[in-house]
Amino acid sequence: MPVDPRTPILVGVGQFTERIDDPGYRGMSAVELATEAARAALADTGADASSVAGAIDTVFGMRQFEISGPMPATLGKSNNYPRSVMQRLGGNPARVVLEPVGGQGPQKLVAEAGAAIVAGDADVVMIMGSEPGSTAKYFADRDDKPDFTEHVEGQLEDRGHGIYSYIDEYTVTHGLTGAPVQYGLLDNARRARLGLGVQEYRHAMAELFAPMSKVAAKNPFSSSPVERSVEEIETVTDDNRMICDPYPRYLVARDTVNQGAALLMMSVEAARRHGVPQDKWVFVHGHSDLVEQALLSRVDMGASPAAVHAVQEALRVAGLGVGDIATFDLYSCFPFPVFVASEALGVSGDDPRGLTLTGGLPYFGGPGNSYSAHAIAETVAQMRNAPGDFGFVGANGGIMSKYSVGIYSTEPVEWRSSRSAELTERVAALPTVPVTKQPEGSGVVETYSVRYDWPVRTGIIVGRLDADGSRFMATTTDDELVALMAEADPLGAKVVVTSTDNGNRAVLR
Template sequence: MTDKSPIPEDRIPVIVGIGEIVDRPQEITEGLEPLDLLEQALRRAEADAGAKLLGEVQSLDVVNFLSWRYRDPEKLLAQRLGILPAHCYYGPVGGETPIRYIHEAAKRIARGECNVAAVCGAEAQSTVTKADRAGVKLPWTPFAHDVAEPKRGAAFQKPLAIKLGVFRPVTVYPFYEAASSAHWGQTPHEAMAESGTLWSRYSDAAAQNPNAWLKRRYAAEEITTPTADNRLIAWPYNKLMVANPSVNMGGALLLTSLARARALGIAEQKLVYPLGGASAEDPPDYLVRDQFFESHPQNAVLKAVMDLAGGDGKKFDAIELYSCFPCVPKMARRTLGLSADVQPTVNGGLTFFGAPLNTYMTHAACAMVRRIRGGDKLGLLYGQGGFVTKHHGLVVAKAPPRDALAQETSVQAEADRNKRAVPEFVNEASGKSKVESFTVLYGRGGDVEHGVVMLRTEDAKRTLARIPAGDSTTLVHLLNMDRTPVGSLGEITMAADGVPEWRVA
């Protein structure tokens, strides 16, 4: 038997440059617009690589941004850089997209379709919000009012979910939070303690990251205790447990082939190798999923990346588990077989590092490159988008790959194979029912607006129902910290406005 021939160096993709910018202007009008942030991040990535690469970019991916609207931002950016890339793409909304773009760029290099690829993203939401509040006109590229806003959460949800206010991430992820912790046999008190400890670890990483928006450590109790500054939004989430989008940030990565990197004299210690990854997704309407205590696409993606690490999640020296809400890394670390004392981030998390909306994982990838350059051998980047909807994992390493980069990354068939029967959703119901999951929504002043329960009816159908703020008995039952209400029984009645209401038995 002969050894298989080595992979040609011009077909081995490498990450060679990373660049980040954080903009904290003294005056609102001095704030940089997203296009400026993108350009500066790319120029910093080129400087980091130590070689003239931007003029050679043949593949440019720009992560979707929401703080400002442009017509064809990817083309505007290419013009600024003086390039005409064959692949020039501005993508859809999704927190997993930076990882997907890095992975796809690596595959283009591996196929010989391009020599140099760039992936970048930016947001300037902090400046935009301040300008709106102050009534200040920003001296930026004119806002493209005729460009449609991208489709987001509410566009895919059922009318009853919208009527009850459970169509935004902060009001939907609690369904996974309650269902998963009940499935693991935790009391709500234990689940909250796990979230606080985990989030405190994200804040630890942010405190040490010069690019983080909130650079201080938060104790677990600080994170989980509601206060005027840390108000409850949707049970069990306080402000310090959710993403913080009010930031100004840009991030970029440059990739090339090993052959080109060596020809340009890029230092070997700068090179980080993508080894492969996986993707899968669920339907965007969260109410057509079989259950809420685990995510089949997440499981399939994480098992695939574990296989790349020899079938063991503990082989990763560094990991970044997406952190829009605690349930996501809590589910992920269990699938990866990692213990409760895991360090889940190299970057700092969407609460503390900051959440430049879809592009957080661009920054996490930059942080991971620094970690691998610093001596870690194997890293995992796991991004997620929607309502536990879209998932992408990517493995990066210090050493070159033994095998060519696999071109098929979808593990959708595996995710779908594990899906059980989905209950029929009904808008009207009455009689006995069982709690599948729940949340309670709060106003800005800290008062309960209403509770929302996801229910299974006696004939095994699914519905949503309201608990009015005046039903203190049912609300006390839902918010009991010693015993989960998941699985408890009650009665559905139809209210005068045509919305189901639920009362505990």
């Protein structure tokens, strides 16, 4: 079908992975990893790479861990990550953007770039991301540390890291300083709602993730291409140690990776002008981008209405049903986001279509904010191999705080807008739970995690006060309560909480 020449299409995708056991491992920087992926995306267009690079007018860059908060970049960094990459490619875009923290970012940016192309505000757009976690670990205790500091002149729209939209002084004081403990609260809240036991739920998580490892084992871009059985994933061993309850290591996103990904979008008229073959064109049929309520405000911390709306809205925009979808890649930093999205779709972990194309974040790799760029790249490649099929990408950010969806196909379609802003307002208007920040008295454990990554095994508690039902957070190193949390099941346990100058403390009552 003929389409409007301003219709946005994906025309090039690229990925790069450097494993520490690879011959000639270099320990590359974020800029170098993104450059390799961007070169691959330019080559993937089938057009003249240097000509396309010179035509890129807009670049969106994803933040790495080292620039995702107040922590220093120990090996140095570029002051303008997108322009450092573009300099190496021979491009000089009019506009470059550094996106805030959030794993939904790549998918959200596909929608933003598409809208800009339709409006005539952009014509050739690069979306890129990379994560040099392996490099940081490799050089941490070495004397021959490289210096990746770069100073590049030119415009940069830095949208800020935005990390404090997910966490604040109260949650940090009570131990929510990493993704495993944050998602541990969510998975245990979901377990509470379902009424499942600890081992029963761990088995369900392992059953959900084991098929993903099979995909990762065959993916040449995987950081850990090893197939894991359900038993391996659920059994705690020295290698598969507990990180934060309820997760042993094989259920946790693998962040010690060196990976990069890049996506190239154009208008149809630009693709024709640059000679991009039509069999490279992939269209965006559906998209959505929603924001969830703040973590402690949610009535059910084991659910995500925003993610459910996002799944449904993208399908509505595309005019498709779940049965029309040929491939899925559901964001899998931990089981919780996969459970939520798969339930919204009505598919299970043993669906013959599978729930990932990459192999999932614990096995393929979890390159920070840029993982979903890899998911989109894999989806684009699959859609080209099966013209007319539809591929679904679900991308999650924050503490299940933002959820973005994209649906892709070679089938031509003009750009369609979504009701994401309206639906986000609807989610924001849902009932909330009051929070008491300095609680005193008796209460019960609503959800929890245990931090095994601290010098002293510490329980992290979200509870409800008996007096008024308000929610509170507390930590505990009380032997009896921590033993219950780590070795049995504390959901619904009765506690006494007191407020101190350094946060709230809980003990059994």
